[in-house]
Amino acid sequence: MLSYFQVGEWLFYPHKNEIHCKEEVFKIRPKTAEVFKVLLQANGEIVSKHDLLQQVWNDVIVEEHVVFQSMTELRKVFKGTSTIKTHPRKGYSISETITEIDMHSGHEESAFSIRSRFKLDDHKKFYYLAPLIVCLCLLLFLAVKYSTENHVAKQGSVMVLPVTNRIEDSEHMWVKYGGMDLLIKYLQPQLDAPVLPTEEVLDTLKRADVNQEEFDEVTVSRLFEVSGAEVIVVQAMSGYSGDYQLVYSIYKKGSITRGALFADNTNQLYSDLYSLILHSMGVTEISEIQTYQHNFANEMLATAIGEMQSDSFTTAVTMLQAVLVTEPENLLACRMLVKSLVYLNKYEEAKQAAKRGIEYAIKNGDTKNLGRLLFWQALSTTQQRQFDEALAILYQVKIKSEQTNDLLYLANTYRVIGKIHLNKKKFSQAREAIFEALRFYQTIQEPYGQSSMHIDLGELALAEQDWQAAMSSFNTALALATKSNISQLVAMSNEWIAKTNEARNDTIN
Numbered sequence: 001m002l003s004y005f006q007v008g009e010w011l012f013y014p015h016k017n018e019i020h021c022k023e024e025v026f027k028i029r030p031k032t033a034e035v036f037k038v039l040l041q042a043n044g045e046i047v048s049k050h051d052l053l054q055q056v057w058n059d060v061i062v063e064e065h066v067v068f069q070s071m072t073e074l075r076k077v078f079k080g081t082s083t084i085k086t087h088p089r090k091g092y093s094i095s096e097t098i099t100e101i102d103m104h105s106g107h108e109e110s111a112f113s114i115r116s117r118f119k120l121d122d123h124k125k126f127y128y129l130a131p132l133i134v135c136l137c138l139l140l141f142l143a144v145k146y147s148t149e150n151h152v153a154k155q156g157s158v159m160v161l162p163v164t165n166r167i168e169d170s171e172h173m174w175v176k177y178g179g180m181d182l183l184i185k186y187l188q189p190q191l192d193a194p195v196l197p198t199e200e201v202l203d204t205l206k207r208a209d210v211n212q213e214e215f216d217e218v219t220v221s222r223l224f225e226v227s228g229a230e231v232i233v234v235q236a237m238s239g240y241s242g243d244y245q246l247v248y249s250i251y252k253k254g255s256i257t258r259g260a261l262f263a264d265n266t267n268q269l270y271s272d273l274y275s276l277i278l279h280s281m282g283v284t285e286i287s288e289i290q291t292y293q294h295n296f297a298n299e300m301l302a303t304a305i306g307e308m309q310s311d312s313f314t315t316a317v318t319m320l321q322a323v324l325v326t327e328p329e330n331l332l333a334c335r336m337l338v339k340s341l342v343y344l345n346k347y348e349e350a351k352q353a354a355k356r357g358i359e360y361a362i363k364n365g366d367t368k369n370l371g372r373l374l375f376w377q378a379l380s381t382t383q384q385r386q387f388d389e390a391l392a393i394l395y396q397v398k399i400k401s402e403q404t405n406d407l408l409y410l411a412n413t414y415r416v417i418g419k420i421h422l423n424k425k426k427f428s429q430a431r432e433a434i435f436e437a438l439r440f441y442q443t444i445q446e447p448y449g450q451s452s453m454h455i456d457l458g459e460l461a462l463a464e465q466d467w468q469a470a471m472s473s474f475n476t477a478l479a480l481a482t483k484s485n486i487s488q489l490v491a492m493s494n495e496w497i498a499k500t501n502e503a504r505n506d507t508i509n
Contacts, residue, residue, distance in 0.1 A: 005040050007083065008096035012036060019077050026077045029311050030344070031056060032070040039084075039094050048091035049495075068488055073311075089498045157194045157444065158277075159201060159229040160184050161215050164236035174302045175237055177202075179270065181332075183233070186274040190287055193230070194444060199335065200408075202309060207448065207486070212309060220251050225485045228445045233277060237269070244269055250280050301333050313340040329360045331369045338376045342383075350380040371400030375409055379416065387420045411440035411449055415456065422460055430460055447484035451477045451493070458496055467504040474500060 005012040011020040017033040019026040028036070034056045039047055049067045057066060071092065074084050085095045163179035165172060181198045188195045196204070205212050208226040210219045215234045223232055234249040243262075246269045250257040257280050263269045278286050304319035320337040323330060334357035341350035354377040361370035378393035394413050401410045418433035434456050441449035458473035474496045481489035 003100050003102050005037075006099045006101060007040065007094065008081075010078075010083070010096075012040065027312070028073055028077065029070070029313075031066070032073045035067070035070040036074060039092060040098050040100070042093065043098055044093055044095070046087050046091045046093045051091070068491055072488070089495075089502070157196055157227070157229045158187060158191060158231045158233070158281075159196050159204070159223065159227055160187070160233045161201065161205075161223075161235070162212065164214060164234075166236060166238040167240065172237075175266070177302050177305050179235065179237065179266070182270050183235075183273060183277075186270065187277065190274075190278060190283065191281065193281070194407075196227070196229070198332070199339075202305065206309065207488075222485070224251075224253065226448070228447045228484070231277075231281065233273075235273070237266075246273060248273055248276070250277060252280075301330070301336075304333075304336065308336065308340060311343075313343045316340045317344070324356075328356070329364065331357055331361060331366065331373070334360075335369075335372060335376065338373070338380075342376070342380065345383075347380040347383045351377055354380065367400055368404040368406055371397050371404065371406055371409055374400065375413060378413075382416060382420065387424065391417065391420060407440050407444055408446065408449070411437045411444075411446075413437075414440065415453065418456060418460075422456075422463065425463070427460060427464060431457075434460065447480060448486060448489065451480040451484070451486065451489045454480065455489070455492060455496060458500070462500060462503065465503075465507070467500060467507075470500045471497065 004014070009021060012018075012033075013020070014033055014037050017028050017030055019028060019036075035052055038052060038055050052067050071084065071086075078084055082095050085093050087093065160180050160183050162176050165175040165179075167175060177198065180201065184195055184198055184201075188197075204223065204227045208222050210222055220232050220234065223229065230253060232251040234251065236247045237244065238247075239245045243264065244266060246261045246263075248259055248261065257276075259276070261269050261272045261276075263272065275286055300319050301323045304316045304323065307313075307316040307319065317337060317340045320333050320340065323333045324337065327333065334353060338350045338353050338357070341347075341353060354373045357373045358370060358377065361367075361373055374393055375397045378390045378397060381390040381393060394417055397413045398410065401407075401413060414433045414437035418430045418437060421427075421430035421433060434453060438450065438453040438457075441453055454473045454477035458470045458477065461467075461470035461473055474493050478490060478493035478497065481487075481493055
């Protein structure tokens with residue numbers, strides 16, 4: 001039966017993933033649409049996160065964070081209303097009158113299907129599995145360069161934000177992300193401090209839930225909290241060919257350097273900004289800029305990145321596939337394609353896309369991208385529960401990441417290894433891997449990763465029924481998330497603390 005739902009004054013079309021209200025149309029992600037449909041079919045009854053995971057993500061390994069992400073997306077649609085109601089420790093419900101309407105017959109019928117309440121014993125089968133999708137996807141794209149032998153950065157990380165592009169012609173569409181990508185590539189070989197790669201900057205912006213068109217001081221302050229960066233570069237370009245202007249702000253904790261640059265071509269602008277940033281960070285011996293592949297020369301790639309930032313992953317996949325037809329060795333496009341396929345739960349396609357990128361990385365001797373693409377291949381394999389094969393690939397990722405000092409991919413690799421061992425109830429190996437991941441996250445001062453790893457340690461303690469250790473880990477995660485104002489992890493930590501108390505009380509009783 002093809003049907004839609006009337007929810008108060010809202011209309012929800014599951015087959016189109018759309019919510020309509022008067023003249024407004026809100027497009028939501030497919031999984032969020034499935035979550036909303038489950039809530040509607042409960043007809044006002046409470047649906048636990050466990051039941052949502054069972055019904056919407058029953059074929060993959062995920063963690064409860066995916067539910068938080070979908071709820072956040074729905075609340076943005078229903079902003080200012082009480083349509084989505086949260087019941088602490090229980091779940092969620094719809095507070096509006098719900099009617100399901102058959103689009104063919106026009107007959108109306110009540111939504112149905114009341115799900116059972118969360119039970120810890122049932123949930124043990126699932127929350128000890130390897131939850132990966134959202135948190136890892138939020139973390140996977142961190143790539144950090146270190147040049148010191150002991151892998152300790154001399155300074156905090158540098159974050160270059162997308163360019164505010166005030167040039168309206170179509171020939172400069174690439175500037176928003178391309179200018180950022182170009183400057184990142186200029187800076188990475190020169191600094192001991194890690195320069196966050198393009199993918200990680202984009203993920204951090206989404207994680208911080210900030211305006212991505214204009215970056216004011218409030219936004220920059222928020223990004224300092226979430227990213228752990230020590231330097232943030234803001235830039236805006238205007239003008240036209242032969243007469244360009246770049247206004248820049250270099251933010252450090254406690255100081256700001258502002259200025260404007262003028263040039264007749266964009267390459268000269270970024271060469272000058274590169275030198276200014278290095279001087280501001282105390283670098284006196286500045287190397288000549290090397291020639292880099294301009295990943296965003298293809299306008300379609302820049303547009304696809306924009307679609308990904310809007311969570312339009314299906315559209316992004318189509319565009320990225322088109323880019324790779326003409327530029328098959330564009331490894332940034334390949335990684336973005338794999339990421340989009342993972343978000344769409346198309347794991348076999350993601351594996352094949354990663355495999356093609358791996359072949360080009362090997363051919364070109366690109367060890368860093370080889371390690372990252374192997375990681376994606378391992379992640380997709382893990383999602384298909386092929387754990388032994390995934391472990392074998394992850395061993396290769398460790399080797400490649402160690403060769404290039406790609407510490408965040410090392411951290412993420414150890415985290416996945418820990419999750420796999422936890423799923424296989426090999427607690428000793430899981431603990432060893434989790435502590436290795438935590439050590440790397442601490443080294444690069446990445447707050448999201450550190451908080452996430454303490455949650456993982458808490459899950460491990462719960463699996464061993466060590467309530468005190470579990471509570472300690474979850475409280476540490478909460479403190480870290482609160483300090484960095486990471487609302488998603490604050491909510492997740494509080495949920496785990498509540499579950500630990502319930503589990504402990506159930507055992508006592």
